[in-house]
Amino acid sequence: MRAPITVAGAARLRQELEQLKSVKRPEIIAAIAEARAHGDLKENAEYHAAREMQGFVEGRINELESSLSNAQLIDVAKLNAGSRIVFGATVELADADSGDTVTYQIVGDLEADIKRGLISVSAPIARALIGKHEGDEIEIDAPSGRRSYEVVSVRYVA
Numbered sequence: 001m002r003a004p005i006t007v008a009g010a011a012r013l014r015q016e017l018e019q020l021k022s023v024k025r026p027e028i029i030a031a032i033a034e035a036r037a038h039g040d041l042k043e044n045a046e047y048h049a050a051r052e053m054q055g056f057v058e059g060r061i062n063e064l065e066s067s068l069s070n071a072q073l074i075d076v077a078k079l080n081a082g083s084r085i086v087f088g089a090t091v092e093l094a095d096a097d098s099g100d101t102v103t104y105q106i107v108g109d110l111e112a113d114i115k116r117g118l119i120s121v122s123a124p125i126a127r128a129l130i131g132k133h134e135g136d137e138i139e140i141d142a143p144s145g146r147r148s149y150e151v152v153s154v155r156y157v158a
Contacts, residue, residue: 002072004087004121009111010073017064020057028054067110079156083134087121090155091129096137096148106130 005013028050035047076088085091090105104119106129112120119126128138129151136151 002070003067003108003110004074005068005071005108005110006088006105007073007075007077009107009118010068010071013064013068013110017061017068020061020064024057025054025061028057071108071110076156081154081156083154085129085132085151085154087130088156089129090157092152092154093138093149094152096150101152 031050032047032054035041035044035050038044038046041047074088079086079088081089085106087106087108090103092101092103094101102117104117104125106121106126107118109120109122112118112123121127121130125140128140132138132151134151134154138149138151140147140149
């Protein structure tokens with residue numbers, strides 16, 4: 001099954017991939033060459049650190065290339081689900097107890113970033129939201145206990 005990803009999320013991942021390939025990889029190759037010039041590699045901490053970093057970067061490059069080639073690109077701006085919540089929706093929620101509001105966009109696992117308000121479609125809160133409409137109430141089992149939210153608005157923007 002192909003993992004869903006928004007157009008914006010795919011662009012961010014492609015940008016990261018380009019950064020790794022065009023900037024990070026050459027930096028690491030230069031660091032390895034410089035460390036090799038210092039002689040004995042067995043006790044050369046800079047060499048071993050650069051090789052370890054190279055492993056991480058190459059692993060991330062492989063992960064990004066594989067993920068992007070197997071992803072199903074979804075253009076959120078073209079979705080027309082109205083007030084119904086589906087993948088790609090930007091949802092504003094109001095906490096039933098405090099009245100505080102939070103805004104999340106439901107995105108693919110690859111692009112989820114809670115600090116940016118991007119929650120994975122497989123996250124419990126996203127699963128509770130899918131299929132709901134503006135005005136609906138949802139209950140979520142959070143680590144701090146059961147929480148109730150009201151769906152204030154649903155938007156589909158890229």
